[in-house]
Amino acid sequence: MTTTxxxxxxxxxxxxxxxxxxxxxxxxxxxxDPDASLETIATAAGLSRRAVYGHFPSRDDLVREVVxxxxxxxxxxxxxxxxxxxxxPAARLAAIAVTLWAEVSHVRSMARVAIRSPFSxxxxxxxxxxxxxxxEACALGIAExxxxxxxxxxxxxxxxxxxxxxxxxxxxxxxTSDEDGRRMVVLSALGMAGIDWRTAMLSExxxxxxxxxxxxxxxxx
Numbered sequence: 001m002t003t004t005x006x007x008x009x010x011x012x013x014x015x016x017x018x019x020x021x022x023x024x025x026x027x028x029x030x031x032x033d034p035d036a037s038l039e040t041i042a043t044a045a046g047l048s049r050r051a052v053y054g055h056f057p058s059r060d061d062l063v064r065e066v067v068x069x070x071x072x073x074x075x076x077x078x079x080x081x082x083x084x085x086x087x088x089p090a091a092r093l094a095a096i097a098v099t100l101w102a103e104v105s106h107v108r109s110m111a112r113v114a115i116r117s118p119f120s121x122x123x124x125x126x127x128x129x130x131x132x133x134x135x136e137a138c139a140l141g142i143a144e145x146x147x148x149x150x151x152x153x154x155x156x157x158x159x160x161x162x163x164x165x166x167x168x169x170x171x172x173x174x175x176t177s178d179e180d181g182r183r184m185v186v187l188s189a190l191g192m193a194g195i196d197w198r199t200a201m202l203s204e205x206x207x208x209x210x211x212x213x214x215x216x217x218x219x220x221x
Contacts, residue, residue, distance in 0.1 A: 094190060
């Protein structure tokens with residue numbers, strides 16, 4: 001229940017609450033419309049555009065805050081090296097792909113903003129440990145003869161990443177279901193690694209997310 005002062009006016013929210021309201025509004029609005037203006041975001045937060053500048057110098061700074069925080073949440077949910085250690089290379093990539101899809105499938109537009117925006121370098125820094133896991137899986141797969149060896153592990157890791165991003169783009173454009181998107185991202189990642197899609201389909205069921213990780217929330221961005 002909102003209280004009022006003696007003048008009958010509702011008290012102003014403090015700076016911390018305003019900042020949090022802006023970030024939450026940006027997550028919601030940008031998920032619906034990645035090109036939404038600063039005015040639209042401010043209105044959704046119940047603030048004026050001028051009030052926004054008290055917290056963020058520009059729209060870019062606000063969006064950077066949102067996408068970097070979102071990337072950090074996704075990275076924190078990914079399986080750890082110890083989670084993946086007992087899995088063969090293909091299953092490692094499948095586990096990473098499955099978990100990644102589970103974390104971003106419900107915020108696809110925001111995920112595209114994160115990787116396609118001018119802030120992609122900031123996001124890349126957050127995902128550096130994840131990229132290292134992909135490279136490690138690729139290196140092991142190449143060494144075991146299970147993955148294509150016409151490129152080095154670092155290049156193969158980037159190609160696998162690109163395949164996953166292509167699935168995100170297509171799934172966002174076409175409204176692909178979560179289940180189909182999950183299958184597509186695994187088959188695309190492993191296919192890029194040089195694994196036949198029929199074999200890749202066998203790897204996908206043995207790639208659950210880590211039981212120590214919390215289930216993805218539909219309210220998270």
